[in-house]
Amino acid sequence: MASASGVIVQSVNRALDILGCFKGQAIELGISEIPEKMELSKSTVYGLVNTRLTKGYLEQNPQTKRYRLGIKLFELGTLVYNRMDLRNEAKVFCEELGGKYNTTVHLAAHYGDEIVYIDKVDAPEAVIVYSQTGKCATMHCTGVGKVILAFLSEDELKQVFAKEDFKKYTEHTITDQEELYRELRRIHSRGYAVDNEEIETGLRCIAAPIFNYMNQPVAAISVSAPTVRLPLEQIEAIARDVQYYALQISQRLGYRS
Amino acid sequence: MASASGVIVQSVNRALDILGCFKGQAIELGISEIPEKMELSKSTVYGLVNTRLTKGYLEQNPQTKRYRLGIKLFELGTLVYNRMDLRNEAKVFCEELGGKYNTTVHLAAHYGDEIVYIDKVDAPEAVIVYSQTGKCATMHCTGVGKVILAFLSEDELKQVFAKEDFKKYTEHTITDQEELYRELRRIHSRGYAVDNEEIETGLRCIAAPIFNYMNQPVAAISVSAPTVRLPLEQIEAIARDVQYYALQISQRLGYRS
């Protein structure tokens, strides 16, 4: 994925970059705001945008003339969602795990150089549920992120480190690269990761890796809950269980230890 | 949307058509199966596919070398989903309606010349739930489809009729164009549509239209349940309630009767 080998069609590439502009805060963009974000002339952007528009990949607000991501992306997105083998295999295990500890369970997958949440099972007693599904996990301060990093090869890890900015979310967030390396080694040796209020104060999280038949860490599951419900002294016991479920899923993917 | 006005960038257009090839039964396609489905040379397709590949809009199975829709579509799809104003506005009303009659409630929106299910609230007692979300509704044999058709202008209706093939799903499916016209007039005058086992035997469904501030039928909601739970003699009463909720949503969109 990250390997930019082979033929790249410029206009298609640019059109895809334009879609990327809509991932930020701005839900709608005017036609002249897009060239500001990328080195392109307005008329070039216009052609690209207009092409996507006619196909429903972008929509235009008839009042404001501004553009936003279109329904076709939703259609294809749900297709991808429904066809995701990993998600389908993991579903029952995630539900069982969540029910056991009354925690939210996340399933995240590793694609190229990002980790994407692909499913979530809410805690039975959950009150407010805000879905991370479809979003990218930060690598350095989430359980699923760290545990996948911990099992990557040295090369892959370097590549990820080069792109990730180690933003500080809480006072527990590990922002020092050396310290993160040590943490990853620790995670690797014990087989699970703990996010101890590193992305949000008051939230703790235990994650274990999922491997495919080639022994690659293609995904991870995690249980997360307020610190009071995941007390430090219980972590090791729960982690073993998370690892157990992760192994079940791995085996469904053809993994044999 | 359907208006192919303005500049169209050929390669982008073709790249989007390629994505469309993956909407059918075939989840994965080989590079040489794609040119079969569209008038293009293999190397052209290769360039287009490869470009999408590097951006994560397509993925390649390393074993089989075959392609499938990529994670980026899922990411953007969920963005679209979360940002859909209509869905956010309608949510509470759909839930209330579903709870009241213990039925599944669907919300579908009208985009260009298709009607897409954008949300679903399961019946509280539902056992098997299979989500239509993200899929297109057939226009001639679903409640939401018919009720939106019924409020389109003559021109728009003609355009839709030209594209839709009136496939017969059950013995109740209306396949005759003239008969469908009569049905649509009936729906228009009484303000709601009934799908009486027209897409699936044993399933009945009542739908009402949602209008925007320009009085256009931009969406519809429907309640659906096994025929035994929506007996014919209760339909009119329930329909009035469905219309009521639809009106609430319409007003949220700025509609003023």
Next chain:
DNA sequence: TTATGTATTTCCATATAATGGATTATCTAT
């Protein structure tokens, strides 16, 4: 192991089609 067939990937010269700059049209607000 070698041969054979199938599917993918790469190469390259050519002409087409995408591009950027300039112009015009369309709104919005004053």
Next chain:
DNA sequence: ATAGATAATCCATTATATGGAAATACATAA
């Protein structure tokens, strides 16, 4: 009515996408 801002259109130029052919990779069978 006017100004200002933004969107849409036009068009000549050349960079770029394209199709045909060739090469590679891979799987299956001899």
